[in-house]
Every structure is written in structure tokens, then in C-alpha cells.
Amino acid sequence: MNIAPSGQFAENRAGERHLQLLIECVTDYAIYMLDPTGIVSSWNAGAQRFKGYQAAEIIGQHFSRFFTPEDREAGMPQHVLATALRDGRFEAEGWRVRKDGRRFWASVVVDPIRDDDGSLVGFAKITRDITEKRETQLALEEARDALFQAQKLETIGKLTGSVAHDFNNLLQAIGSSLEMIGQRAGSHQTDIHRHLGVARSALETAGAVTQRLLAFARRQPLRPEPTDMARLVYGMAELVRRSVGEMVRVELSLADTGWICQVDPHQLESGILNLALNARDAMPGGGTLTIATANVTLPRRMLPGQTIEAGDYLMLSVSDTGIGMSADVLSRAVEPFFTTKPMGQGTGLGLSQLYGFIHQSGGFLEMESREGEGTTIKLYLPRLAGGMHHAAPGDEVVTQAPPPPPPVPQERPSILLVEDEVLIRLVLAEALTEQGYHVHQAGNGEEALPIISSGTPIDAMITDVGLPGMNGRLLAQLAHARRPRIKILFLTGYIDRADSEALPPGSALLCKPVSMVTLLARLRAVLSG
Known part of the structure; x- marks a missing residue:
């Protein structure tokens, strides 16, 4: 049996005492020991400062009293010790409770302590009060969020300002042209073609701007x-x-x-x-x-x-x-x-x-x-x-022009026009009537359903997608349930990806604004199947 010289033993005892004094005097960290069941067995000055307990008040008590009631109910104290045993360390942040009931945000480290033969002696626990650091971090995140929102609002403001500027110019061109056409019509002058051309050009420009905005918003109709x-x-x-x-x-x-x-x-x-x-x-x-x-x-x-x-x-x-x-x-x-x-x-x-x-x-x-x-x-x-694709880039590709739209049949097809914007509905109805169609009008889905459910002949339905109340897609589903052979032509001013990817059979989609030539050609194609 080897026995250390008395001088070496004294030095070891002195070193342990110095380490114990160092730990006891640390005030920035709570450093204390737990026995294998979680009972507090030592207490330093930092623990007293953070948690408010004197050593005599807490030694011999279970460390679960430092947890919030909800964490105790969830079994968090047991989880901490079990994790430290399984993984060799537990490290986390969370709420802890002082003696007076106030909460603080703590950084916690728990290490298992074993003797020379590997038997569990207890746990070393180190806690830091990082409430101030957390509040600073949260304040910084809130400031960043506020800055982001301000930048987003500034971008939206610039966007809406630019849109308003461009559309005001376009509306001015259209309005002035219509005013000149009205004056010339009132004085029986027939030289209105130049003003019609200006209005059409402004309308086309407005449509192009709108389509680009829809593209940026990922709401344009695509044909992949x-x-x-x-x-x-x-x-x-x-x-x-x-x-x-x-x-x-x-x-x-x-x-x-x-x-x-x-x-x-x-x-x-x-x-x-x-x-x-x-x-x-x-x-x-x-x-x-x-x-x-x-x-x-x-x-x-x-x-x-x-x-x-x-x-x-x-x-x-x-x-x-x-x-x-x-x-x-x-x-x-x-x-x-x-x-x-x-x-x-x-x-x-x-x-x-x-x-x-x-x-x-x-x-x-x-x-x-x-x-x-x-x-x-x-x-x-x-x-x-x-x-x-195995063809080389230089291979010749033969393309064919699409066939022209079929002519309007000799009989008068019956069209149900569903559009909540009154002016648009009246113009479309007049254009369709001039082309030989028999037109029934409805301002929304609720007005359209009785017509669909009646015995009125209907060959096709033209409907806006974004109707108030019942939307155009639901109306189309109900129409198909009652009339399986009805054709559908959707119109929309704000397209969702689902609009173009889930069209009912025998239907088509056009994005506003659309020329009457295009609308009539598409309607003829839909009617022809």
C-alpha cells in the first residue's frame, strides 16, 4: 500500500481548499453540486446572488424548485439529469425561478461526476443569468423586423406610386381620346380614327404593364x-x-x-x-x-x-x-x-x-x-x-401555324355571361349579340345558378374567376354537374397558378384585359371543342 508523504498530502489538501474557495467566491456563475437524486449539496456566492437562497436554506433541498411550475409538471428536472447521464452533459437555455418568485433566463450546464471506479457521485451544475443578453437580442431582432417592415413599406410605396403615375398617363390618353371622339361625334365629324388609335395604343400599354406586374407577382397565365x-x-x-x-x-x-x-x-x-x-x-x-x-x-x-x-x-x-x-x-x-x-x-x-x-x-x-x-x-x-432530348441544337424544326378559329355556326349559340362589373358585362353582351350569339346575363354566381338550373338552352358560359361570393371555379363545377356538356370560358384579372393548372375539361382561360377579337376567337374554339 502506497502512502503519500505528509508534505504532498498537505499540498493536495491546500490545492483542494484553494479551488473550493475560488468556486465559493465566484459571483458571476452559480456553481453548485447535486447528489445523484438531485439534492443540492453545495452552494456558492454566485448561486446565492442569482437565486436568492442562503446556503443553509437550500442545501438538502431538491433542485427542481428552481424550475417553473410548467417545467416541473412536464418532468423537466428529471429530463435534465437523465440527459446528462446519457450524453455526458446537459446544456440548454430556459426560464428559472428565484426565491422571490421572479423569473430569469438562464444558461445551464449539468455534468455528471464519477469517482475512480466510475460510480456516479453526483452532478456539477453551472448556471448563468443571461436575461439582459436575451432582452438585448430580442430588442435587436425587433429592430431588424421593424427596419424590414419599413423597407418593405417603402418599396410598396414606390411601386404603387410608379403604377399610379404610369396608369394616370394611360388613363389621360384614353380619356382625352374618348373626349375628342365625343366632341367630333356631337358635331357629326367622322375623323376619329387617330383618336381611336391613341386610345387603343394606351390600352395595349396598360395591358403590357399589368402583365409584367402579374409576372413579378407570379400570377401570369403560363403555357408550359x-x-x-x-x-x-x-x-x-x-x-x-x-x-x-x-x-x-x-x-x-x-x-x-x-x-x-x-x-x-x-x-x-x-x-x-x-x-x-x-x-x-x-x-x-x-x-x-x-x-x-x-x-x-x-x-x-x-x-x-x-x-x-x-x-x-x-x-x-x-x-x-x-x-x-x-x-x-x-x-x-x-x-x-x-x-x-x-x-x-x-x-x-x-x-x-x-x-x-x-x-x-x-x-x-x-x-x-x-x-x-x-x-x-x-x-x-x-x-x-x-x-x-437527343436532337442536336442545329437540327431543323418544322412548325405549323395554328389553324384559324372555326366560324360561328349558322344556328345562334346561347351564351351565359357572368360578370360582376356592370360596364364590362354590358360591353361584352353587346359584342356577343352583334356576332349572332343569344346572350343571358348574370352579375354573380347566385344569379347564374337559376338560369343554369332552368330549361334555358346554354351552349357555353363566360364567367369571371373572381366573382363576389361564389367564385367562377365553383360556379363552373356546379354548372358541369347540371349540364355536363356545357363549355366554359374563364376571364380573370388576377390569375392564381391553380386557375391555369386545374381547368375543367372543355374550358379555357383568358387574362384581362383581352381584345374582343381574341375573346371571340377563343369562344369559337371552345364551342367547337
Whole structure:
């Protein structure tokens, strides 16, 4: 049996005493011991300061009294000790209770203590009062939230101001033209064609602005189809070259065998052309525009407002060697109506429209730019499962023009027109009547149902999607239940993705504003099946 010399024993005892004095004197941390059942066996000055108990009041008591009543009911004290035994440590933050009943936010660490043979002796517990730190963090988060809300309101204010400005100008053009037409009609003058042209032009511009806003809001009607991105880019290369001019060199770097994505090809072509024109404007002295496609496999990613799932994506990038963008301009590039171009040389809706279109198509957009070094914009669209196009980009594609709409049948088809806006309903009814249709009118679904349920012949129903009360989709379902062969033509001014993805059989969808020529052609196509 080895016995330590008395001098060494004395030194060990002195060291233990010094450590005990150090722990007892610490006031910034509550440091105390628990026996294996959770009974408090030691108490330091920090524990007394945080919790309010003198050592004589608490030693021999169970440490569960420091927990809130709801935590005690949930078995939290037992969970703490069990976790420390299982994992070798318990570490967490939570509410704890002082002697006077006040709560404080604590950072807690519990470690099991074992003797030389591994037997459990008890637990060492260290607690810090971090209430002030937590309150500071919460205040900082609230300030950030308030700043974010203020910035969002500022953006919305700029957006609505820009929309109001543009539409006021358009309404002025339409109103002035109608006023001139009225004056000339009153004086029996027939020279009104120029004013009609101005009104039509303003109406078309208003429609285009609205469609771009819907694209940014991801509410535009899309017609997605399986698309080979490399093949699409190759097919429009000559159009891009003519559009950007001789001072810009256009280079293509296309994947040999492209995967297939599900996208509206016409919208994608429009987006690519818009990016090419932006690149041209960023290279006033000329430069190189590179359009590339690639097949990429990406891990799961988190982007602002969107989660990108892991998987295969088709990537299309448009790069230029132009003036580039500053960090501030880059951060605002997809904001609607934000533009760095001079007044009258751009609406600021191009990139925001592309951003909304790509997100609505299930993909995402990335931008890289440095001042003086150029800009690269990358579009990612998910690969269509099992889709692979084996034709080379240069293969010839033969397209056929769509057949003309069939003529109106000789008999008078009966149309039920459901529209809550009175002026729109009256104009549509008059136009349909002039085309030889027999028109029944209703201002909402409740007015339409009795007509549908009656014996009145109805070949087709034209209905607004956003009707008050019963919406157009529900009305269409009820109409189909009563008249399985009825045709439906939906009109909407604010499209939801579900509107275009879940149309009843034999139906079609048009987005307002729509020309009478388009509406009548679509109605004839719907009636013909």
C-alpha cells in the first residue's frame, strides 16, 4: 500500500481548499453540486446572488424548485439529469425561478461526476443569468423586423406610386381620346380614327404593364411544355444577333444533349431577349455577349422567400463584358420599376418580370456583377423527370401555324355571361349579340345558378374567376354537374397558378384585359371543342 508523504498530502489538501474557495467566491456563475437524486449539496456566492437562497436554506433541498411550475409538471428536472447521464452533459437555455418568485433566463450546464471506479457521485451544475443578453437580442431582432417592415413599406410605396403615375398617363390618353371622339361625334365629324388609335395604343400599354406586374407577382397565365433549353437558344441566336447590333459579339456555349424542362417557351424567349438587350445597353462601346446552357445537379439550398430542393436543373446564363452593377444596384435589380436608365428609356419591369416568371415556373435566378467587369445572370429550371432530348441544337424544326378559329355556326349559340362589373358585362353582351350569339346575363354566381338550373338552352358560359361570393371555379363545377356538356370560358384579372393548372375539361382561360377579337376567337374554339 502506497502512502503519500505528509508534505504532498498537505499540498493536495491546500490545492483542494484553494479551488473550493475560488468556486465559493465566484459571483458571476452559480456553481453548485447535486447528489445523484438531485439534492443540492453545495452552494456558492454566485448561486446565492442569482437565486436568492442562503446556503443553509437550500442545501438538502431538491433542485427542481428552481424550475417553473410548467417545467416541473412536464418532468423537466428529471429530463435534465437523465440527459446528462446519457450524453455526458446537459446544456440548454430556459426560464428559472428565484426565491422571490421572479423569473430569469438562464444558461445551464449539468455534468455528471464519477469517482475512480466510475460510480456516479453526483452532478456539477453551472448556471448563468443571461436575461439582459436575451432582452438585448430580442430588442435587436425587433429592430431588424421593424427596419424590414419599413423597407418593405417603402418599396410598396414606390411601386404603387410608379403604377399610379404610369396608369394616370394611360388613363389621360384614353380619356382625352374618348373626349375628342365625343366632341367630333356631337358635331357629326367622322375623323376619329387617330383618336381611336391613341386610345387603343394606351390600352395595349396598360395591358403590357399589368402583365409584367402579374409576372413579378407570379400570377401570369403560363403555357408550359417540355422544352430543350439549348435547342431554344440556338433557334433564337440570329434574332439575338440582329437585336443587339454589330458592335456586340454574340457567343453560344450550349450543352450537346440537353435535359428537358417544363416551361413556357415563348416567355423564356422573351426573357432571354430582354437580358440580351440589357447586356447591349451595358456595353455602349461594344463587347461580348455569351449565352450558355448546362446541366447541373444542385444540393438543397435556402434562398430569400424560397427553398430550392436538391436535384437536377437546367441552367441558362447570359453574360456581358459591360459596365457592371454596384452592390446597391445589384441588390435592387429585380425590384419592379427600378431602373438605372434615363427617364423614358425603360419601365424597370424587365428583370422583375423575368424573376417572377422563373419562380412561377419552379426555378430560381442568380445574379453576379462587379462594376467595370460585367454581369452574369443565371436562370435555373428543374429538369423534367425522365426528360431527355437527343436532337442536336442545329437540327431543323418544322412548325405549323395554328389553324384559324372555326366560324360561328349558322344556328345562334346561347351564351351565359357572368360578370360582376356592370360596364364590362354590358360591353361584352353587346359584342356577343352583334356576332349572332343569344346572350343571358348574370352579375354573380347566385344569379347564374337559376338560369343554369332552368330549361334555358346554354351552349357555353363566360364567367369571371373572381366573382363576389361564389367564385367562377365553383360556379363552373356546379354548372358541369347540371349540364355536363356545357363549355366554359374563364376571364380573370388576377390569375392564381391553380386557375391555369386545374381547368375543367372543355374550358379555357383568358387574362384581362383581352381584345374582343381574341375573346371571340377563343369562344369559337371552345364551342367547337
